[in-house]
Amino acid sequence: MSATTLEQIRKLDREDRLARFRDRFDIPKGLIYLDGNSLGCLPKAAKTRLADVVQREWGQDLIRSWNSNDWINAPRRIGGKIAALVGASEKELIVGDTTSINVFKCLSASLQLNEERSVLLSETGNFPTDAYMMEGLAAIAPDRVEARLVDPGDILSNLDASVAALLLTHTHYKTGRVQDMKGVTQAAHKKGIPVIWDLSHSCGAMPVDLNGCDADFAVGCGYKYLNGGPGAPAFTFAAERHQEKVFPALSGWLGHKAPFAFDDFYEPAPGIDRFQCGTPGILGCAALEVGVDLMLEADMADIRAKSSALGNLFLELVEEKCGAYGFQPACPVEADQRGSQVSFHHPEGYAIMQALIARNVIGDFRAPDILRFGFAPLYNSYENVWNAVSILADIMESRAWDDAQFKQKAAVT
């Protein structure tokens, strides 16, 4: 791509087949929001849907809504819709709890597939909640389970007969690097190791083909590219071939085969239902369903193509306009190896990001020195990218970032 005039940029937006989706979201006026990989924007339909859930379903129908408004099937129903986005069957995916909790469910299930093996393997430098959940599980049974982190480059050489499960994130939260899901899964399977894929930064941003890759388990986040709202419920995938052999150690009543029999002893529900635990948060489910429904209207190939183009444009414009200011790409420059984000190292990354935010360009900072910009193809435009980099160049040229107000850390960075 060699588009470097505003006219050319605007032409890309005019020709964009996804441009019609932008109006389906509430985008604050004047804001360039490149943080949909942290919290997706508000679908307009979520406002009316949530008002209806609150006023009619909760307020008027009350407890009857579990049947009359089908609350009881929300985790299954929304799970089935997300399944279509990630190459799973609707019997293999269920919504509920958080990504962290669902990682724990998949880890405990994986151990049941490999009762003579002890190691839960993952890589250093990943978004750490996944590794922390491995540690927590190992702490319950230190004689039985070992949590092991190795350098990303050493994963394949550590796939041996001691490994009970491999836990990897498909798209890296900082670098945006995308793993070879099919190749890694095959390599692990050759050693009898099931793989748990964390799709938090992939689902809704690119085609994912869990069954095409013969994946075993997966988890994913509802509040990033799925636009499910702050702290939206997460999801769990378990391949159909494993479901009857395992149960999550988080064996709550809604994962029981007969929850309303109130039996004293746990017997797992058939299929993916056993990955439910407690009562689902209905407000969170309702918002998530709106985001997922909206995404299902778009073509995932279009989303991926535009995502790649937005990222390429950002990298190209930073090189062109900010080449003198010391930004080093922290992401792959090849679009096919990159998720829907770009990132850069810069020693003053924190202050530069605060200066951008003050100018209404929202990305985020990830310690120690990374500026991260996410692209949500449903609502981000090429002109967003043009303007964001123009403002960045202005901040760098004027050294606007070099100001005490931008160096003070907030609670959430």
Added chain:
Amino acid sequence: MSATTLEQIRKLDREDRLARFRDRFDIPKGLIYLDGNSLGCLPKAAKTRLADVVQREWGQDLIRSWNSNDWINAPRRIGGKIAALVGASEKELIVGDTTSINVFKCLSASLQLNEERSVLLSETGNFPTDAYMMEGLAAIAPDRVEARLVDPGDILSNLDASVAALLLTHTHYKTGRVQDMKGVTQAAHKKGIPVIWDLSHSCGAMPVDLNGCDADFAVGCGYKYLNGGPGAPAFTFAAERHQEKVFPALSGWLGHKAPFAFDDFYEPAPGIDRFQCGTPGILGCAALEVGVDLMLEADMADIRAKSSALGNLFLELVEEKCGAYGFQPACPVEADQRGSQVSFHHPEGYAIMQALIARNVIGDFRAPDILRFGFAPLYNSYENVWNAVSILADIMESRAWDDAQFKQKAAVT
């Protein structure tokens, strides 16, 4: 109480100091809602609060809301408010996840206090998710941990040096029987056993004094008497004296001492914060906070007194008007041993409850034969009780329940 005329009943309502709260809720016209122990009614303020969270905090402020709208502190802030309702300090209680998940956290923490002990002890016939979570934990470490259920009458005689933790529900979900929290906790402590109290059917319905009883851990539900909305976040209490000695095996990133350092290895946050796990559901938190704020305006002694009086009246009227129809109390008739509900055995309990619901009297059925009626003193009136029992008597006299439409089981009973 000998009030058995409608005039006398109406006088009780006129003199009720809590009557003013009824108008703070959306109560469907013509509905007699005696199921607030399953899903509390909608506080009117929740409608405007949720619209604001959705439209302004999510839609306009987006990711900045973690700081600017203090989302990051919601679990601590709401936890501190609930603490005031259950005799805890604000440093001891945090909101998040479900009751089931929080039971697991407390069980895993208890095991760390008693590393040489193996038994997780609880009673049969309780709401079973608590026992299922014990089973799940034991399944991870079968050589280390045993889940043991005994008859309720055998708990005290099973408190021995093998028991790592005792898990009990304060108010029983079916019978409404209230445990002696102080006495049982003392008996357990004499044997070196920490106690985990499930407050799901107590918090918001009666005074609870966790610190006065020297309680160790507790969990509770947000969507019953706290009126936090369907599937509201639950809470976890850990006594300050234990906090630095334990961590929940569900060791997610928000329970880390420096979540935004993204360290590879888990180090628990100071104090109660370590009982956080993944990203909190902000919509659910927002609704819960409205319910809790409303409850904090009322006097808990008034709530308990009215709750007892409503239950006594219900029992008395059933005896007077339905004495011939075979209802056997399943709850204690002494108000001081009973939570904010009454329940009855009846062989046709399911059909009778469906017939009541068809007449706009909402209670619920619990297998195998229990009709359960909950009283939420903030919005239930004495006249609600009078009318409910009058309709019940009418259904029994006319045998209206004896109809095929009332015998067909719904997904959620």
